[in-house]
Amino acid sequence: MDTFLFFFNHHNICIHVLVYMNDIIVTSNSSLVISLLIFALSNEFAIKKILVHYHSFFSIQVTRIVPSLHLHQDKYVTDLLHRIKLVGAKHVSTLCSFGGKLLKFSGGPLVDSTEYHSMVETLQYLTLTRPNIPYSVNQFCQFLHCPTTVHLTTAK
Numbered sequence: 001m002d003t004f005l006f007f008f009n010h011h012n013i014c015i016h017v018l019v020y021m022n023d024i025i026v027t028s029n030s031s032l033v034i035s036l037l038i039f040a041l042s043n044e045f046a047i048k049k050i051l052v053h054y055h056s057f058f059s060i061q062v063t064r065i066v067p068s069l070h071l072h073q074d075k076y077v078t079d080l081l082h083r084i085k086l087v088g089a090k091h092v093s094t095l096c097s098f099g100g101k102l103l104k105f106s107g108g109p110l111v112d113s114t115e116y117h118s119m120v121e122t123l124q125y126l127t128l129t130r131p132n133i134p135y136s137v138n139q140f141c142q143f144l145h146c147p148t149t150v151h152l153t154t155a156k
Helices: 031-044 074-083 114-126 134-141 149-155
Strands: 005-010 013-020 023-028 060-065 068-072
Touching: 013 031, 023 031, 060 074, 074 114, 114 134, 114 149, 134 149
Parallel strands: none
Antiparallel strands: 005 013, 013 023, 060 068
């Protein structure tokens, strides 16, 4: 339910328009419809630049796999893993596999919560292309005001 993503479906025509600030992505199953829409938009708004093929949009990589687009954040995840020094770490197949519920006072308080805050903010942005992580990320967000060593370890 993104208020910046618009859909149009009529007969066999499908258009998706993603608007973020002054950037717009238009995709459709008809290149003629895209051209007509861009022409109509240019009559109403000043359009500076039109990219026919784009590869990324705000840290979301776009790969065209005909007939669709594949959105992913692989580079964003890799950058996060480098930042928190977990490159090459063993992954878990189940999210929140720590075996219990996070508690407010479990573990000792973090001396510097910057790493936790940065990591959780990055994870929030990853929920755009990873629909399997919002629940876990929400659990970590509940402790942004006073994260502990257990919260940080679990988030990693």
